[in-house]
Amino acid sequence: SMTSYTEDAFDALQARTVTDVFALDPSIRSNLSASSESEQYVLRGFPLFASEVAVDGLYGMVPGRRNPIEPYAKVEVFRGPNALINGVAPFGNIGGMINLIPKRAQARRTLDATALYMSEGHVGGNVDLGARFGDEQQVGVRLNAAHYAGDLALNFTNRRADVASLALDYKAGGVRLTADLLYTSELIKGQDHHLTAAAGFQIPDAPKSTVNYGQPWTRTNSQTKSFILGASYEVLPGTTVSARYGYLDFDEYYRYTLGTLTSATGNFTSRFSLFGSRSVDETGEIALRSKFQTGPFSHSFVAAATTLYIKTFGNLPFQTPPTLANNLYKPVHIPRPAAMFTDAVAAQFDDLRHSNDRKLRGIAIADTISALDDRIRLTLGVRRQNVKMTNFDRVTGNRLTDYDESKTTYAAGLVVKPKAFWSLYGSFSQGLTPGLFAPPGSANTGTVFAPFVSTQYEFGSKVELANSMSASLAFFRINQPFGYVQPSTNLYVLNGDAINKGIEFNLSGKPLAGLSLLGGILYSAAEQQGTAGGLTDGKRPIGIPEWQINLFGEYEPAMLPGFALNATFIHTSKQFYDAENLRPIDGWNRFDLGVRYGLDLGGNRYILRANVENVTANSYWQSTSRGFLTRGSPRAARLSLEMKF
Numbered sequence: 001s002m003t004s005y006t007e008d009a010f011d012a013l014q015a016r017t018v019t020d021v022f023a024l025d026p027s028i029r030s031n032l033s034a035s036s037e038s039e040q041y042v043l044r045g046f047p048l049f050a051s052e053v054a055v056d057g058l059y060g061m062v063p064g065r066r067n068p069i070e071p072y073a074k075v076e077v078f079r080g081p082n083a084l085i086n087g088v089a090p091f092g093n094i095g096g097m098i099n100l101i102p103k104r105a106q107a108r109r110t111l112d113a114t115a116l117y118m119s120e121g122h123v124g125g126n127v128d129l130g131a132r133f134g135d136e137q138q139v140g141v142r143l144n145a146a147h148y149a150g151d152l153a154l155n156f157t158n159r160r161a162d163v164a165s166l167a168l169d170y171k172a173g174g175v176r177l178t179a180d181l182l183y184t185s186e187l188i189k190g191q192d193h194h195l196t197a198a199a200g201f202q203i204p205d206a207p208k209s210t211v212n213y214g215q216p217w218t219r220t221n222s223q224t225k226s227f228i229l230g231a232s233y234e235v236l237p238g239t240t241v242s243a244r245y246g247y248l249d250f251d252e253y254y255r256y257t258l259g260t261l262t263s264a265t266g267n268f269t270s271r272f273s274l275f276g277s278r279s280v281d282e283t284g285e286i287a288l289r290s291k292f293q294t295g296p297f298s299h300s301f302v303a304a305a306t307t308l309y310i311k312t313f314g315n316l317p318f319q320t321p322p323t324l325a326n327n328l329y330k331p332v333h334i335p336r337p338a339a340m341f342t343d344a345v346a347a348q349f350d351d352l353r354h355s356n357d358r359k360l361r362g363i364a365i366a367d368t369i370s371a372l373d374d375r376i377r378l379t380l381g382v383r384r385q386n387v388k389m390t391n392f393d394r395v396t397g398n399r400l401t402d403y404d405e406s407k408t409t410y411a412a413g414l415v416v417k418p419k420a421f422w423s424l425y426g427s428f429s430q431g432l433t434p435g436l437f438a439p440p441g442s443a444n445t446g447t448v449f450a451p452f453v454s455t456q457y458e459f460g461s462k463v464e465l466a467n468s469m470s471a472s473l474a475f476f477r478i479n480q481p482f483g484y485v486q487p488s489t490n491l492y493v494l495n496g497d498a499i500n501k502g503i504e505f506n507l508s509g510k511p512l513a514g515l516s517l518l519g520g521i522l523y524s525a526a527e528q529q530g531t532a533g534g535l536t537d538g539k540r541p542i543g544i545p546e547w548q549i550n551l552f553g554e555y556e557p558a559m560l561p562g563f564a565l566n567a568t569f570i571h572t573s574k575q576f577y578d579a580e581n582l583r584p585i586d587g588w589n590r591f592d593l594g595v596r597y598g599l600d601l602g603g604n605r606y607i608l609r610a611n612v613e614n615v616t617a618n619s620y621w622q623s624t625s626r627g628f629l630t631r632g633s634p635r636a637a638r639l640s641l642e643m644k645f
Contacts, residue, residue, distance in 0.1 A: 001460065001474050003506065005075045009518075012554060012566055012594065014116070014611050014638045016148070018053065018067040018098065021075050023568050023592065026520040026550040027096070027504060028077065031543070031623035034633040035154040035192040035212075037220040037254065038065040042625050044079055045500040045524055045544040046095030046480055051279075054099045055180070055228060055246075057086045059360075060281035060308050063184050063224040064250045067100070070126050070144045071165035071182060074101035079504070080429060080456040080478060087306040087362050088385060088433050094454040094480050102167050102180050105130040105140030111645040116148070119637045122159065124148030142167040153634040155212040157190040174234030184224040190216045194628040195268060197261040199487040203583050204266045207328040209619040209634035214257050215270070217336030222252040226281075239290040248281040253349050255340050259326070260490070261629070266328035272337060276315035276349040283308045300368040308360040313352035314394055353394040356448065358434060361386045366411070379413040385432040387451040405451045407432040426459035433480075438492035442485050449494055452481055460504075469509030477501045482528055484542045484579065485627030492627070495579065496531035498541035500524055514558055519551035528579065536579045543625030545587070547573040562599050568592040577624045588620035588632060605644035612637050 005021050015021050019039045022028040029042045039050040051064040069075075078097040089097070110130035117123050126146035133139045142165075149160040162185045170177040193214050197203060207213060226249070232242035254275035259268045287304040322339070326332050339345075366381030385407055391400040409430035417423045433454050438447040460474035482498040485491070506520035526544040528536050540546075554566040573587040594611040617635040 001079050001458070001472065001504070003077045005077075007073060010069055011607075011609070011642070012552075012596075013568075013592075014594075014609055014640055015069045016116075016146075017069055018050075018075060018100070021069065023570060024518055024550060024552050025077060026506070026522045026548045027079055029545075029548065029572060029623060029625075030630075031625040031628070032194065032630050033154075033192045033622070034636075035152050035157045035159075035188075036194070036630070037188055037191045037256065039067060040625075041098065042543065042623065043077070043095035043098070044476070044478060044502065044522070045498070045526055045541070046478070047625055048089070048095055048098065049091050051250075052089040052091055052098075054086060054097060056101060057099060058228060058244060058246050058283050058285060059087060059090055060283045060310060061182075061226050061228055061246045061248050062100070063186075063222065064277075064279055065220075065222050065252060066161075066184075066186060068146065068161070068163040068184060070128070070146045070163050071102055071167070071180075072100045073103040075099075076101065079474075080427075080458055080476060087308060088360055088387065088431055090308065090310055090358060090360070091434060094431065094433055094456070094478060102165070103128070103130070103142045103144065104167055104169055105132050105142045107132060107137060110142070112642065113645075114640055114642045116638065116640040118148075118150075118639075119153050119635075120151045122148060122150035122152055124150075124161075126163070136172070138170055138172045140167075140169040140171075153210060153636040154190075154192055155210055156216040157188070157192065157212060159189075160187045161185070174240075176230075176232045178228070178230040180228045182224065182226045184222075186222050187219065189219045190214060191218055191220055191256065192631070193218075193257060193259060194630040195259040195261055196485055196490065196628060197487060197577060197583070199578075201264040203577055203585055203621070203629065204261070204264050204328065205586075206619050206621045206631045207266070209614070209617060209632060211329070211331065213259070213268070213326065213328050213331040215336070216333055218256040220252065220254050220256065222250070224248065224250045226250075236290075238292060239288070242285075242287050242289070244283075244285045246281070246283040248279070250281075251278040251352075252276070257324075261328075268326055268328060270324045270326055272322055272324075272340060274315070274340060274345060274348075276352055278313040278352050280311045280313075281308070296371055298370045298374075300370075301366070303363075303365045305363045306361070308358070310356075310358040311354070312356040312358075314355040315348050315352055316394055354392050354397065355394050356392065357388070357390040359386075359388040360434065361388075375417040377413075377415040379411070379427075381411040382408065383411075383431075384408050387432055387434050389434060389448050389451070391448055401448065403448075403450050405432065407453055409453065421464040423462050424459075425461070426457075428455075428457055430455050442492040443490040444492055447492065449481070449483070454478070454480055465509065467510050467512075469507070469511055472504075472506045474504045475502070476504065482531070482541055482579075483626065487578065487627075495528075496537070497529050498526060498544070499529055500526040500541075500544060502526070514556045516554045517552070519549070522548040524548075531579070536581075539579060539581045540576055542577065542579060542627055543575050543623055545573040545575045547571065547587075562597055564596050566594040566596075568594075572622070575624045577627070577629065585621040585624055585629070588618065588622060590618060590632065591615045605642075607642040607644075609640045609642070610637070 076099040112128040115125040130142040146163040228246040230244040257270040362385040364383040411429040413427035456478040458476040462472040549571040570590040598607040622632040
């Protein structure tokens with residue numbers, strides 16, 4: 001199943017990152033706060049990293065830590081394994097796929113500018129320019145640029161972000177050429193950090209949402225430069241050949257703290273950490289797509305070959321850093337340790353060593369066969385996938401581990417439309433997936449585990465109702481090796497499988513004049529299976545709640561043209577921090593409110609928006625995914641003026 005979010009949704013939420021958009025989606029949760037150094041998602045219960053987001057179907061072409069929204073016209077969410085045509089996600093996600101569609105120049109020129117204020121003193125804006133040129137408007141140019149800087153709602157957290165994107169395209173006859181360029185830069189000071197918890201006590205309540213238990217001198221710098229080139233040619237009516245190539249260079253440098261809770265009263269130990277990384281990604285795709293008839297059947301055929309090569313570099317191990325005893329509710333802030341800001345440290349950031357290679361290659365063939373005026377559609381596909389991963393010792397350069405596996409996997413789907421407004425579907429999909437890896441903060445950071453085959457079964461129904469309303473119901477089962485940070489050792493370990501069996505309901509449309517609704521419910525009956533000695537078989541996997549609910553509504557009163565009110569409700573039920581299900585965190589609710597007013601003046605359009613996230617200033621732990629505690633964001637206001645000339 002798939003959901004698309006467009007610029008209308010971005011604007012209603014005043015979204016500035018991809019994470020902001022997912023306030024609308026019941027199948028997705030963030031497992032890092034908005035004030036942290038990164039974005040990470042949990043899709044249908046399974047982690048998905050910011051670097052696993054695709055751009056127009058290509059992996060490896062986004063910033064490694066945070067995805068800005070300004071360059072993109074649409075965010076697509078595909079649920080379940082989607083490796084058949086686009087290949088596998090770089091780091092083993094199987095919960096689904098997030099795909100970003102770049103903005104392109106339209107027939108009507110674009111000349112938009114937005115000024116933004118966010119609490120507590122975070123200001124900036126963006127411009128969006130686009131036009132087509134030529135006698136037949138063959139050439140398109142779309143430029144987006146944004147700059148934001150200032151304090152965030154979390155105490156002494158400051159963020160500066162720059163984004164620039166350029167999308168070029170050429171269309172003439174059967175030829176189409178595209179080029180997409182992206183630059184991002186981000187500096188965060190005093191960022192929020194996730195925690196682990198030692199064994200032997202219940203998880204304490206989250207501190208007040210504005211309290212920063214990190215250190216004000218911590219900082220994260222990151223920079224991304226990427227481009228994607230594409231060409232396609234219609235060799236016959238309905239038959240197109242295409243090729244694409246992408247290149248990305250991403251680097252990041254951390255001076256930050258990692259905390260481990262040591263008591264139910266909120267005591268924790270901070271370990272100061274230094275981390276440098278660089279990733280050089282190359283991706284490519286060659287494809288043949290054709291639509292044709294064979295008797296009463298219509299076909300939509302595709303054959304594609306994809307490749308993704310990720311070369312990662314990391315810093316040499318630093319000397320044992322100092323630690324600090326602290327408390328969540330009364331944190332102590334100290335001057336920055338001189339040892340973390342020396343010329344020697346800076347030199348090590350400049351001396352990154354080869355640490356990991358990932359080579360993902362595959363060939364796929366799929367055909368969607370339609371009959372009876374498209375009332376029956378059968379999709380059959382097969383993929384041959386190779387995953388090769390190598391870990392290197394950063395000191396000696398020697399190979400530590402080496403995986404090289406190939407598998408043939410299959411996918412099938414059937415859609416039947418008993419009525420024009422009603423469809424039933426069922427699907428089966430497999431994928432050879434790169435192994436999970438130990439995250440920063442764990443004792444075995446960077447360790448990559450063996451590849452595995454994931455499988456999903458899904459069936460459901462969709463109904464198109466009156467008044468542009470649509471509703472869908474899906475039942476699914478999906479499995480993945482169960483990985484988490486073990487409290488007793490701080491090691492990231494694999495132990496059996498996490499199997500998520502769930503029911504997903506989504507609703508969208510306009511039930512009444514002036515009223516728009518969007519949202520849904522996800523119920524997960526997740527459990528562990530095949531654990532060591534069966535000790536935690538049948539228990540819930542870490543970080544997968546039973547219930548997730550999202551509901552967004554917007555009302556435009558007829559008596560006030562240009563005026564609209566919106567509200568968002570998000571609910572997540574309790575989660576467990578441990579595999580034994582003895583250490584829960586409470587469920588949480590979040591309420592957001594927004595208002596906008598638009599008017600036309602002098603031939604231009606002006607739109608004023610105000611949004612407040614977490615209106616009730618609720619303080620809560622939002623996720624325990626992968627064995628890390630992360631908390632929800634503080635109450636924050638956004639005020640913007642958009643000008644369309």
